[in-house]
Amino acid sequence: MMKNLFLSAVVSSLVLTGANAAFSALPGEGVTVKPARATWNTGFFQEALVRRGLEQLGYDVEKPKDLQNPIFYKSVTLGDVDYWTNGWFPNHEGQFPKNFYDYADAYGYVVKAGGLQGYLVSKEHVEKYDIKSLDDFKRDEVKEAFDKDGDGKADMTACPPGWGCETVIAHHMDVYDLDDHINPIKASYEAGMASAIAAYRAGEPIFFYTWAPNWTIFKLKPGEDVMWINVPEIIPKESQKSGVDRMTQSGIEGAVSDPIKLGYVVSDIRIVANKKFAEANPAIKKFFELVEIELVDINEQNTRMNAGEKSQKAIEGHVDEWIADNQETWDKWLEEAKKAAQ
Structure with missing residues (x-):
């Protein structure tokens, strides 16, 4: 009788041990x-x-x-x-x-x-010049304020050659007739943004393209330091047409309007x-x-x-x-x- 009880206890122990081992095994072992x-x-x-x-x-x-x-x-x-x-x-x-x-x-x-793209402008100057969209950079007083090199155009920190956003910016310059009003600066993006941040800290107007996630909108917070602005109207590139309904977005913090026409497909x-x-x-x-x-x-x-x-x-x-x-x-x-x- 004692022997049978002992064997039963051993078997039960082994079963429990096996069950616990199976339960504790990680699903990825061996993969x-x-x-x-x-x-x-x-x-x-x-x-x-x-x-x-x-x-x-x-x-x-x-x-x-x-x-x-x-x-x-x-x-x-x-x-x-x-x-x-x-x-x-x-x-x-x-x-x-x-x-x-x-x-x-x-x-x-x-x-x-979370995949936002678009144009931002220093909040102080959005309010000073009543900037709502890229079209406002056709106004002489706005161009003059944002002209860093004296060529008569507003300077914008843009995308280096070869980036996908470069082609969208070029499309915007064309379809909104902005080539005579905005100068997209295509040098190193990090260097361009470092220069923009320094200018902002000096109280100067800044205008730049960015995307999220990105460090730029952690250092320059939309709604506090800068504001997202509209494109004049939604005119998608061929590659954007499938996502055209996502080029206008509501609930974007720091936007000049709600909804806002970003001109890029929100992803x-x-x-x-x-x-x-x-x-x-x-x-x-x-x-x-x-x-x-x-x-x-x-x-x-x-x-x-x-x-x-x-x-x-x-x-x-x-x-x-x-x-x-x-x-x-x-x-x-x-x-x-x-x-x-x-």
Whole structure:
């Protein structure tokens, strides 16, 4: 009788031990993941944060490959890479290969409506000259105030040659008949913005293009230091037509009007992954669906990179701090992801 009780206890113990081991096993154990990363550094923080989550779920995550947009979208459909965190929708859709959605998809919203682009002007001078749109730069007193080099045109910090935004700015100069009124400065963007910030601090008028997430609108806060202004009317480029309804946006902080005609397609920042990879890894799929980061947090981190904290070690430190500041949310994401794999 005692022997049978002893054997029963041993068996029960082994069963419980096995159950606990199965429960505690991480869903990613034994699985290698191949991430990619965008070439613009304002997306590096999001990549590092998501990668950290996958590592904490037990996945072996390789060093990300830095890829240009079209190369990534082709690679993810082929399965050469598994995912990236830097999809802009609908802004990137024109760069997708044929049958993209047969092999890949977007998951969750890293930042809903976070991919903003447009034109900003120092708030003091928006109010002084009653500036509402690019059309106001046709007025002589406005051109004179923003003319830095004496050529009779308002100077605007714009995009360097080769950037996608350069072609949109050129389109705006053409369709709104602004070539004789605005001079887009196409030198180094960081140098141009450093000069604009110095001018702002000296009380001078400034006028620039920017996007979000970006350090520029953390240092120059819309609504406090600068204001988003309108384009005169929505005249999309061919590549923008599919997203024309997102070129006008409501609820933008620091806009001169609500809604505001930005002239650029406002994008959602989303994680893009190979479909087979996502379906084979339900914990990853769930984690992708849950990840959401406040735009102000990304802008702040981008500002720190711009100030010199741009090494991978520094970025990983920024991830540590974000997780510590959002521990409850982070833990919930991980627990939900683990449950999805059970």
